[in-house]
Amino acid sequence: MDELLGQIRGPEDVKKLPADQLEALCEEIRKKIISVVSRNGGHLAPNLGVIELTVALHRVFHSPGDRIVWDVGHQTYPHKILTGRYEKFDTIRQYGGLSGFQNPAESPHDPFVTGHAGAALSSAMGLAAALEQRGDRDSRVIAVVGDGALGNGISLEALNNVRGHKRHFILIINDNKMSISKSVGTISTRLTKFITGRRYNRLKTHVKFLLRHLPGGLHLIHFISRVEALTKNLLVSSALFEEMGFKYVGPIDGHDLPSLIENLEKVRDLNGRPVVVHVITEKGHGCSYAISSPEKFHGVPAFDPETGVILPPPKNTKSFSSAFGESLLRLAEDHPEVVALTAAMAGGTGLSRFAERFPDRFYDVGIAEEHAVVFAGGLAAGGLRPVVAIYSTFMQRALDCIFHDICLQNRPVIFCVDRAGAVEDGPTHHGIYDLSFLLGMHNLAILCPRDATELDQMLQAAYRHTGGPVMLRYPRSNGADLELPRATLCWGKAEEVLAGTDVAIWAVGRELSTALAAAARLRTKNISASVTNTRFLKPFDEEKLLADARTRLIVTIEDSRDADGIGRIVDRLLLNSPNCGALHFSWPKEVLPHGSVPLLRERCGLLPEQIAQRIAERLSRRTPS
Helix, strand or coil, X not given: CCCCHHHCCCHHHHHHCCHHHHHXXXXXXXXXXXXXXXXXXXXXXXXXXXXXHHHHHHHHCCCCCCEEEEECHHHXXXXXXXXXXXXXXXXXXXXXXXXXXXXXXXXXXXXXXXXXXXXXXXXXXXXXXXXXXXXCCCCCEEEEXXXXXXXXXXXXXXXXXXXXXXCCCXXXXXXXXXXXXXXXXXXXXXXXXXXXXXXXXXXXXXXXXXXXXCCCXXXXXXXXXXXXXXXXXXXXXXXXXXXXCCEEEEEEECCCHHHHHHHHHHHHCCCCCCEEEEEECCCCCCCHHXXXXXXXXXXXXXXXXXXXXXXXXXXXXCEHHHHHHHHHHHHHHHCCCEEEEECCCHXXXXXXXXXXXXXXXXXXXXXXXXXXXXXXHHHHHCCCEEEEEEEHHHHHHHHHHHHHHHHCCCCCCEEEEECCECCCXXXXXXXXXXXXXXXXXXXXXXXXXXXXXXXXXXXXXXXXXXXXXXXXXXXXCECCCCCCCCCCCCCCCCEEEECCCCEEEEECCCHHHHHHHHHHHHHCCCCCEEEEECCEEECCCHHHHHHHHCCCEEEEEEXXXXXXXXXXXXXXXXXXXXXXXXXXXXXXXXXXXXXXXXXXXXXXXXXXXXXXXXXXXXXXXXXXX
16 A cells, blocks of 8 residues: 555665656645544644645655754654554554654654644754754755744744754745734735825725726736735745844745745755745645644544544543533623633643633634733723633743733732643643642642532632632543532632541542542551542642541642642641551653553553552551561
């Protein structure tokens, strides 16, 4: 099936292929990506959109001597296939297999880890400067930046600094019509002032008057209007980058392979000035269902490769994201001062329905997490109740803003932190680091729901809590209601859901289900375990924890790194206690790789049976013989 791909062992083989076979190579790459992603899940539409661009880059440049940095790295599947990783491509995003992003540990063709948006331009500029310092005049550095990532704060800071670079540095803008027009709004405004100016419009009025009295004059007027619009769009992009110190080339059709190769060859030989190449691409190119729903197929679970139908989830499942979206709709119906914000993740965080129902109360700020947080602070200062929906891994980028602009000023902002805990995408996306930063934030309350109903209760409680910021933290996993008794939610109080006499298990959020399963296995060993739903990490129920510690071994289970959440709290509380040897279950200190979460849990000893076994071993050492 992959006749040409079977010949590609590295980029040099792309150069050896006859030009008339390159289109067929692109089609083989497209089919391979669809086939593998349909089984493994992953980023489909972004990769289908850059296949021709990737082939052109490796046809023209000489990786790894020429460094290619991708932003964001989720568009590197074709790059991986063409740089010696074709035979391993079936393992992408699988435990022990290829990463879903650029990774220097995986290949010399990946100069940086590029899991988060906005960093490639700065990294590439630094690399170009280093090559210049070392006297390397031959190597090129190419940053391929998506138009959404171009609006990120780090990218804009880098663009502001690019004028000082004199050597070979190439910025390729992968413009899939998502946000490039917003990024150049200032220049657009200036050009609009000219086009709407008195002299220009007086001349235009006279020309139109004359044309109306000529045969075919109306058609000419329509043609001139179209030329005016096209000229404005072209000049806007060109003017912006020329002012910043780039030589501008484009726009170029990102799926016209001969044109891409011809223009990149010309750009490769330009000297003494950074160059920006504006490439127009289509997310999902060559795949009808990915083209029609590019957001849906941006990051996707397993699906039918023929129809694009996403495989149904198991029965009785409900994601925390969808539960949050439903709860926020109900809250907003009753309280008109509630507004919602996200950073380019409306669908992923469950805010799509809110955006449709309350378009005037919804703000998507693009890939700009710092701005989202500070903007929310301004909304709160103005008397509104902002709810910021954001992934844990992306919230890390705005930690100073959370401290300085929200917590220190005690603004009543509600943060709903999705994907808190381990995920499939690996080190750059695991949401296991946030608590180590957040527990020390002034005035910040941190709540962790066990299921969808408790999330709704906590969101309502967060709204009523006007004394400062509140954070709800929940994973990507199934949030369907647990069939357990449900105590009334009291601020700062934990909930004991199972009584026991030998050991007290404190579980955070959805780990309650893990704790209950471990307790059931302990009962088969004649060990009686109580199970407590922590509910509040801050304020924490110290009174109940200390009462449990007087008579029982304390065990904690959390979806966080190295006991950085409840484990840290418990160790501090029990520091001077006679029963200070608490047992903690969390992700290890080492970098957690990518892979399915169940497999990662097994490898890290976090399955219920593994937890029960370790608890039993600890109790046996505590019991006198």
